[in-house]
Amino acid sequence: MAVTAQHIREKLTEELEASHVDVEDTSPNRCAASFKVLVVSSQFEGKPLLQRHRMVNSCLAEELKEIHAFEMKTLTPEQWEKLKPQ
Template identity: 35%
Template sequence: MVSPAQVEEMIKAKLPDAQVQVQDLTGGGDHYQVTVVSSQFEGKRLVQQHQIVYGAVQQAMATEAIHALALKTYTPQDWEAVRVV
């Protein structure tokens, strides 16, 4: 089992400037919804953004410590636009 704080740490290790919100969807510590806002997503397609985040948590997913990960990724500009709506 991986805690939400550990998921956040893994992502921030790969994306130091990221704002990360982690939500445990089941209470069991293996299904998460994660929102990541990072300037490192600038100019990257959504698939590329998700690949970066998956790369950050790859080891935990390989050992099945994380079974499912729902991602929402944004550039800072996109995040501001979403928050205003």
Template identity: 40%
Template structure:
């Protein structure tokens, strides 16, 4: 069964204090390839690898049903700086 945007959104909100979330289905609707941008206070003091491991663990069931998954993870301050650079 393919992963839906709603599945991802629920799992993320159940696992993290979400300040901002973007979910993009990059597979034209079949649910095989998603990219997310996740901003959470839960990432404070964590390196990128640790943040990605946290997301991978929280979404392991959903990710196992995908062909590809990419993520950008930020603390609120990191996201403000990211946006200020014009990304």
């Protein structure tokens, strides 16, 4: 299975009911080996950072077997409103 930024975006949006997902392929030659994601979901409300990251890792368990590096930022909609570019 080839992991793509689009596939990761769709899966996180669907499974975590994310209201916003940014996925960037950070591989030097865009070979889908390294990704950086930002996930905004109301499912993160009241959850500590570690639990949020576990939710993302669980959602992408199969994909992470193919990825060499994965960086994530998880925010609630309220946190995103405060941080997003105007």
